Amino acid sequence: MSAKDAFHTVVKTALEKEGWLITHDPYALQAGTLELYVDLGAEKVIAAEKRGQKIAVEIKSFLSPSKITELYAALGQFIIYRIALQEQEADRTLYLAVPSTV
Numbered sequence: 001m002s003a004k005d006a007f008h009t010v011v012k013t014a015l016e017k018e019g020w021l022i023t024h025d026p027y028a029l030q031a032g033t034l035e036l037y038v039d040l041g042a043e044k045v046i047a048a049e050k051r052g053q054k055i056a057v058e059i060k061s062f063l064s065p066s067k068i069t070e071l072y073a074a075l076g077q078f079i080i081y082r083i084a085l086q087e088q089e090a091d092r093t094l095y096l097a098v099p100s101t102v
Contacts, residue, residue, distance in 0.1 A: 005039065006061040011097045012040060015057070020044045027056045029084040038081050038094070054092040056085060062102045074098070 012022060024041030040057040058081060060074045074096060082094050 005059040006063060007097070007099065008039060008059050011057060011059050015040065015042050018044075020055070023054075024056075029081060029088060031080060031084040036081060036084055038085075039097075041092070054089070055095055056081070056092050057095045057097050059097045060102075062098060067102070 012025070016022060020042040021044065022040060022042050024038075026037040026039055027041030029036040029038060038056040039059040042055050042057065044053045044055075058074070058078060060070065062070050062074075064070055078094065078096050085092055085094050
């Protein structure tokens with residue numbers, strides 16, 4: 001499992017303030033023999049008569065000098081995580097959280 005991103009706490013707090021219940025920190029996935037970890041898993045109940053919404057959030061800070069290298073890495077992770085998530089929990093939507101300056 002890798003270290004938490006610089007903005008991990010900021011994203012987690014923002015989700016909680018919007019009414020999301022953090023259910024996984026991190027959210028573990030299996031891709032063949034590989035163990036993968038999406039930064040957060042969360043659920044939000046929309047209304048009593050509706051099903052709950054579920055999300056997984058991968059957080060990237062983009063703090064290194066090479067933004068394009070970080071973009072390639074983030075996109076690659078996102079694609080792999082999305083494939084694994086579709087196989088294991090298709091009703092959970094994957095998001096990529098990045099600073100607004102990115």
